[in-house]
Amino acid sequence: MSLLEWRDEFRIGIAEVDHEHQVLIGLINDLHSALGAERSRERVEEFLGEIFARISAHFALEEKDMQARHYPESGAHKADHEQLLDDIRDIMDEQSERGVLDDEAFSARLAAWFTDHFKSHDVRLHRFLQTQR
């Protein structure tokens, strides 16, 4: 089973962006299936590190566009990105202390954050970028 199913709430209605978000979620799921059930502390750490890197890379692209087009809400948008990255760092710290990953809690956290963030910050940003073309 996938860590994170694609859901309608993730859709923002701009095909290109929805596609990028689908790819991101696909990558997260691929990493999760590669992790499998045989989990050493090191492998889980590596898994979380990769997730962190993929998500950061997506954020970095958006942040580059925000800067290039002088997006007026970039401060709040970036702060929300940082919030998720902080949460993932906390999960990583907790994991290295306890040595276990709670898949359900991790999945729920990501789903809740993606739903909120895509529908608010990402919709506003990408509509703004569309008007700038």
Ligand SMILES: [Fe+2]
């Ligand atoms: Fe974003």
Ligand SMILES: [Fe+2]
């Ligand atoms: Fe995004």
